[in-house]
Amino acid sequence: MSVILKAHNIEKYYGNRNNLTKALDGISFDVDSGEYVGIMGASGSGKTTLLNCISTIDTVTSGQILIGGTDITSMGEKALSKFRRESLGFVFQDFNLLDTLTAFENIALALTIMKTPPRKIAARVNDVAAVLGIADVLSKYPYQMSGGQRQRVASARAIVTDPSLILADEPTGALDSKSARMLLESFQRLVAERGATILMVTHDAFSASYCGRILFIRDGRLFHQISRGRDSRKQFFDKIMEVVSLLGGDGSDVA
Amino acid sequence: MMSLNIALQNVKKSFKDYTIYFLTLTFGVCIFYIFNSIESQQAIMELTSSQSLALSTLSRMMDVVSAFISCILAFLIIYANGFLIKRRKKEFGIYMTLGMGKGRISRILICETVLVGILSLVTGLVLGIFLSQGMAIVTAGLIGANIKGFSFVFSPSAANDAIAYFGLTFIIVLAFNVITIRRQRLINLIYADRKNEHFKPPRLKLSICVFIAALILIISAYRTITRPGLFPTGPVISIAACLGVVGTFLFFFSLSGFFLKLLQQSKNVYLTRLNMFVLRQLNSKINTAYVSITFVCLMLFVAICTLSSGIGLTSAIKADMGKSAPYSATFTVAAQTDGADDSAQRYDGLDIAAALAADGIDINSFAREYLEARYYASDAKFMLNLHAGMPADMPIEYIKLSDYNRLLEMQGLPPITLEAEEFAVNCGMTGNLPRLVKESIGLNSALTLNGAALRTGPDLFMDNALETSPNGVYAIIFVVNDALLEGIPAARDTLHINYIADSGEYERLCVSSLKKLDLAAYLPGYSSARFSSGTETRTDVLEKTSEATTAIAYLAVYLGMIFLIASATVLAITQLSETSDNVRRYGLLRKLGADDRMIGGALFSQILIYFGAPLALALVHSAVGIGVAARLAGTLGEMSIIGSSVFTAGVIVLIYGGYFLSTYWGSKNIINKEYIQQRG
Known part of the structure; x- marks a missing residue:
């Protein structure tokens, strides 16, 4: 399996010499093609900053990020736009769908921005909609859909361009548990059936238990990582909870 | 503090x-x-x-x-x-x-x-x-x-x-x-x-129906006001204005929905770049924006009409100025004749030059040349086909062919000839009246004078200016053979003067000398209320004309500019506030990989449509409106549309275009600022 993402010693500092905040403090890791990787950490641990840096929305202070062999830290604005539309897919906590567009149009937008020939668009949209189980809501507007459907439409938008890497930022954060489970199962199917690579930030152990590997971040450093291996999801969930309690965030505050 | x-x-x-x-x-x-x-x-x-x-x-x-x-x-x-x-x-x-x-x-x-x-x-x-x-x-x-x-x-x-x-x-x-x-x-x-954004899904089918209704309303407004042969009067204008305003409202209400539906049919256009986004964006705002856009369109219409017809009218009046002042000065003595029986109350004309000489006033001290001409009164009316099927009566005066030819000669024009019982029609006013008179000559074929049946024809129409006067009192003059006016009472006598040289000195001398004439002495039996006299000089006529043109030009430019600025400002403000409401949407487009050019392009076309659509409709409205204004104002002066249109276009490009560009830059700035903040 080839390495799709290679983060090498990345640092992100805020402030000035007298008052320095190290949001990311020398993080390195690799993600292979077809992997489903979760990033966990408490609020303020730097996980969202990490995702923003990888997604080229934010810039690193030092270090390299290679996606598909290209160093994105030294790219110009134009190349970044091209890179974003061709190699990355985004899923956000609050869906970020355009409420004026139908589901179909929201998904198609990612393709039109890529300048995909118009006649090929419908087939590709219908294709991903079938995988994500949203074929029947394509003509609806976001306000006519449930939260889960909206998030699956957003996911469809992220994968319809066949990006080398899908970045999801707390995708289940605004969903009820049933919708969250359906979305996470869709993600699993995307990895299994379409060979997608997903990097998901979450602070919820249940969501993380769907991943194949979890990176734990604390105070801007890579604190620990665990792989699911052959474990059942329940076993993996328990392992995650153990690490979370060690992390000193979320559930372990009382300890 | x-x-x-x-x-x-x-x-x-x-x-x-x-x-x-x-x-x-x-x-x-x-x-x-x-x-x-x-x-x-x-x-x-x-x-x-x-x-x-x-x-x-x-x-x-x-x-x-x-x-x-x-x-x-x-x-x-x-x-x-x-x-x-x-x-x-x-x-x-x-x-x-x-x-x-x-x-x-x-x-x-x-x-x-x-x-x-x-x-x-x-x-x-x-x-x-x-x-x-x-x-x-x-x-x-x-x-x-x-x-x-x-x-x-x-x-x-x-x-x-x-x-x-x-x-x-x-x-x-x-x-x-x-x-x-x-x-x-x-x-x-x-x-x-x-x-919360209260998003309402567009009702596209409704949009299409409304759009068609809007076009029908607008077109019927145009037809109402431009119906050939019909002279637009108050009620007609009001009906057309109502149809036009309602049509414009509905037009902007349905425009974006109509185009959305239309372009959705063409996948190649709709599914290319950010077109889909732009169209949806326009459509989503139209529920609130169509009212202000309609007002902008109507304000632009007013601005364009005032600017171009105001300026057009000004230049038309100026161009015609020479026509209303063929001589340096014209002195007129007019008197009324009540009944032909009462010889004491009958005006048979006055030899002005002789009267001046008798009063010891030397015309030659200021005049290089001078000429007397007498006009004769008439009860006959000229039928003028002003409104279709509604002829209007116009008063007329007669002039002898010999006097007429001498007046022409003084202006360096060739004389005309008439058969014994023929008469020529002269209308020397500015504007449309001469054309209307010429067209109406056929209605006036059966006139009698001193027992003779008079004949005329379109080839016997002249449009020569016969006197220096700011407004021709008697616009329509019949030129007849001298013999036919035997025994007809006179209406007024005129003395036309060309100064020795064009200078204020001769003018002052002329005006003051003519004032000295004691008319009452030469019109015994007339009370002073029954006759009048006066001098009009070319200088006065030209000054009065420029007063009128200056006033019109000032008002037109003032009102036009203010309306233009007002409409551009309303648009600029709605666009800027819309952009700042939509910063998140543009941020999303950027995350989806749309580059600066694409986003700039989307923003540009949106703002262009917002500025362009009301301007385009206003221009069409104005083309019709100015046409009507030209017809209405036709009796004042023929407007030169081209010159004033160029001026108006220049003003619009400068002011409206300036606002458009600042709005575009301002909007781009709002979006970029947000992005840069995000990028840290």
């Missing part, structure tokens, strides 16, 4: 937000000053007494118009201010969570408004004072005055007016702001930027 400091910081910080507000105010004050400083501009001109009277009449007229204009500007300022307040609600919310009272926030806001107000008032005045220097030269050109020499002119009264009117507007704005703040609840302020 603290409030003032915060206010100062705020103005500095949100200077970009204030730009449109500031521009509107500055333009408003500047134009207001320029047009109100007319009276002072005469300081640099050499004016005759009638010219300076004209200027002060014009200046009084401007005072009245300015009151109306200041209402429009006040509305604009309040509108722009509302936009600013809306953008800053969250900031006020933060002040309140920090424990600042509403009174304190109001004070800060008052300081800000006053600061920006004073700044723009001063800038506008300074700009106005400088530009009015140029305006003085234009004014001098319009009324035909000479420039004495350049000196810097300042009009305290115009400045005072500007300060007073805008001061009043500011007080209204202040009151408005204080009330707005007082009525706000903290929760609404804090979440102002996250207000």
Whole structure:
């Protein structure tokens, strides 16, 4: 399996010499093609900053990020736009769908921005909609859909361009548990059936238990990582909870 | 003091937000000053007494118009201010969570408004004072005055007016702001930027029906007012205006939905780049925007019509000026004849030259050449086909063929010949009347004079000016053979004079000499109320014409510019506020990988459509409207559409185009600022 993402010693500092905040403090890791990787950490641990840096929305202070062999830290604005539309897919906590567009149009937008020939668009949209189980809501507007459907439409938008890497930022954060489970199962199917690579930030152990590997971040450093291996999801969930309690965030505050 | 400091910081910080507000105010004050400083501009001109009277009449007229204009500007300022307040609600919310009272926030806001107000008032005045220097030269050109020499002119009264009117507007704005703040609840302020967007799905089928209805209404409005043969009168104009306004409303209500549906049929267009986004964006806002766009369209229509027909009319009147003054001066003696039986009350004409000689007045002391011509009274009327099927009676006068030919000869024109019982029709007025008279000649074939049945024909129509007069009293003159006028009572005698040389000296001499003539002595038995006399000189006629043209030109440019600025400002403000509402959407497009060019392009086409659509419809409306105006004003002067259209187009490109570009740059800036903030 080839390495799709290679983060090498990345640092992100805020402030000035007298008052320095190290949001990311020398993080390195690799993600292979077809992997489903979760990033966990408490609020303020730097996980969202990490995702923003990888997604080229934010810039690193030092270090390299290679996606598909290209160093994105030294790219110009134009190349970044091209890179974003061709190699990355985004899923956000609050869906970020355009409420004026139908589901179909929201998904198609990612393709039109890529300048995909118009006649090929419908087939590709219908294709991903079938995988994500949203074929029947394509003509609806976001306000006519449930939260889960909206998030699956957003996911469809992220994968319809066949990006080398899908970045999801707390995708289940605004969903009820049933919708969250359906979305996470869709993600699993995307990895299994379409060979997608997903990097998901979450602070919820249940969501993380769907991943194949979890990176734990604390105070801007890579604190620990665990792989699911052959474990059942329940076993993996328990392992995650153990690490979370060690992390000193979320559930372990009382300890 | 603290409030003032915060206010100062705020103005500095949100200077970009204030730009449109500031521009509107500055333009408003500047134009207001320029047009109100007319009276002072005469300081640099050499004016005759009638010219300076004209200027002060014009200046009084401007005072009245300015009151109306200041209402429009006040509305604009309040509108722009509302936009600013809306953008800053969250900031006020933060002040309140920090424990600042509403009174304190109001004070800060008052300081800000006053600061920006004073700044723009001063800038506008300074700009106005400088530009009015140029305006003085234009004014001098319009009324035909000479420039004495350049000196810097300042009009305290115009400045005072500007300060007073805008001061009043500011007080209204202040009151408005204080009330707005007082009525706000903290929760609404804090979440102002996250207000629920009430998105309504477009009803596209309805849009198509409404769009077709709108087109039908607009076209029937055009047809109503341009129906051939029908002279547009008050009720017709009102019906057409109603149809047009309702049609325009429906047009903008349905336009975006119609095009959305239309372009959705073409996948190649709809699914290319950000087209889909742009169309949906336009469509989603149309529920709220169509009202303001309709007003913008109607304001543009008014602006274009006033600018081009005002200027067109001015140049038409000027072009015709020579025509109404063929001689240096014309002296007229007119008297009434009541009944033909009463010989004492019958006017049989007066030999003016002989009378002058008898009074010891030497015509040759000022005249190089002179000529007498007599007009004869008639009860006959000329049928003029003014409205289709509704002929109007026009009074006529007769003139002898020999007199007529001599009048032509004095102007260097060839004489005409007539058969024994033929008559020619002469109408020498400016404008459309001669054409109408020519077309109506067929209606007047059966006239009798002294027992003879008169004949005429279209080939016997002339449009020569016969006297120097600002408005031809008797527009229609029948030229007949001398013998036919035997025994017909006279109506008036005219003496046409060309001066020895074109100078004020001969003119003064001429006018004063003719005044000395004691007419009563030569018209025994006439009470002085029954006859009149007067001298019209070419100089007077030309000056009166330029008075009229100057007034029209000033009003047209003043009103046109204000309406243009008003409409552009409304558009700019709606667009800027829309962009700032949509920052998140553009941020999303960027995350999806749309580059600067694509986003800029989407923004550009949106703003272009917002600015272009009302302008396009207004231009079509105006083409029809100006055509109608030309017909209505036809009796005043034939308008030259092309020259004035070029001028109008120039003004639109400059003002409207300027607003368009600043709106585009401003919107781009709003989006980029947000992005740069995000990128850290």
